[in-house]
Amino acid sequence: MKNILVIGSTGQIGSELTMKLRREVPESTVVAGYIPGFEPKGELLTSGPAEVADVCNRQQLADIVEKYGIDTIYNLAALLSATAEKYPLKAWDIQMNGLLNILEIAREKHCAVFTPSSIGSFGPSTPHDNTPQDTIQRPTSMYGVTKVATELLSDYYNTKYGVDTRSVRFPGLISYTTLPGGGTTDYAVEVFYAAVKGEEFVCPIAPGTYMDMMYMPDALQAAVDIMNADPKCFKHRNSFNIAAMSFEPEEIFAAIRKYIPGLKVRYEVDPVRQKIADSWPNKMDDTCAREEWGWCEKYGLDEMVRDMIANLRIKLGIAE
Numbered sequence: 001m002k003n004i005l006v007i008g009s010t011g012q013i014g015s016e017l018t019m020k021l022r023r024e025v026p027e028s029t030v031v032a033g034y035i036p037g038f039e040p041k042g043e044l045l046t047s048g049p050a051e052v053a054d055v056c057n058r059q060q061l062a063d064i065v066e067k068y069g070i071d072t073i074y075n076l077a078a079l080l081s082a083t084a085e086k087y088p089l090k091a092w093d094i095q096m097n098g099l100l101n102i103l104e105i106a107r108e109k110h111c112a113v114f115t116p117s118s119i120g121s122f123g124p125s126t127p128h129d130n131t132p133q134d135t136i137q138r139p140t141s142m143y144g145v146t147k148v149a150t151e152l153l154s155d156y157y158n159t160k161y162g163v164d165t166r167s168v169r170f171p172g173l174i175s176y177t178t179l180p181g182g183g184t185t186d187y188a189v190e191v192f193y194a195a196v197k198g199e200e201f202v203c204p205i206a207p208g209t210y211m212d213m214m215y216m217p218d219a220l221q222a223a224v225d226i227m228n229a230d231p232k233c234f235k236h237r238n239s240f241n242i243a244a245m246s247f248e249p250e251e252i253f254a255a256i257r258k259y260i261p262g263l264k265v266r267y268e269v270d271p272v273r274q275k276i277a278d279s280w281p282n283k284m285d286d287t288c289a290r291e292e293w294g295w296c297e298k299y300g301l302d303e304m305v306r307d308m309i310a311n312l313r314i315k316l317g318i319a320e
């Protein structure tokens with residue numbers, strides 16, 4: 001990775017990944033790609049180049065790749081699961097036509113491409129416990145449909161054209177820098193804001209609903225490590241299960257109450273999100289990622305909760 005384009009650089013993953021790449025690979029150029037209305041601000045804007053990079057505009061992407069001699073593209077543009085149910089055609093356009101644009105450019109210009117997949121690529125007929133790397137993928141949400149198609153199209157471009165495509169299936173990602181938006185797992189981020197502010201949290205996911213989750217530093221490390229891995233060790237590419245922790249709402253609330261005992265929660269289950277959550281794995285088996293490129297998480301539930309609360313207090317200027 002020398003010259004890198006991060007598409008979706010102002011989103012939940014992109015805002016932190018762009019900064020990590022700029023910090024850790026200082027000899028590289030890391031271009032922050034964004035769409036109008038989601039302009040980079042602060043350090044993200046001042047620490048390196050930024051360009052309008054709309055996945056639906058192939059020429060615009062090709063021009064950026066040419067201008068900066070891009071060799072690696074992180075394709076982080078996507079509508080998350082609940083939003084994709086509201087706007088299925090838009091989700092298809094961004095996730096599929098956008099990906100096709102990127103893969104075509106990558107084929108011509110010899111770029112490596114990372115496009116995340118998700119726990120959302122699984123569906124109701126997938127084994128829910130210790131979900132295997134290779135298993136049934138028949139998702140019932142538009143988000144899931146596009147994620148399975150992303151995996152297949154990325155593998156297709158690898159086997160047919162030799163494009164260096166790589167990917168992980170992210171769990172729900174928990175972070176304090178940039179809020180996610182429209183995801184089924186967002187509750188596990190939003191509860192921290194309510195807890196730190198001393199507000200009641202209204203939970204849209206029913207008690208007892210297990211989903212895989214991951215703290216952002218681990219997710220970022222995975223995104224970097226898989227692109228730096230030796231592909232000779234790969235038996236898979238698109239996409240690897242990676243897991244760090246699995247919990248249901250009551251478990252994360254209990255973990256937060258160790259630090260903020262007054263956390264109050266009320267359930268108002270959102271049927272759209274609940275249906276999606278029920279169709280997803282309870283916990284993925286990530287043995288292949290561990291064996292093929294050394295995936296290993298640092299944060300479990302308690303470490304994540306402690307770090308989230310401390311950093312969110314600093315961010316929101318709220319004393320303990």
Ligand code: SER
Nearest residue numbers: 080081118183184185
């Ligand atoms: N966090 C995503 C969502 O909930 C899943 O990958 O949509």
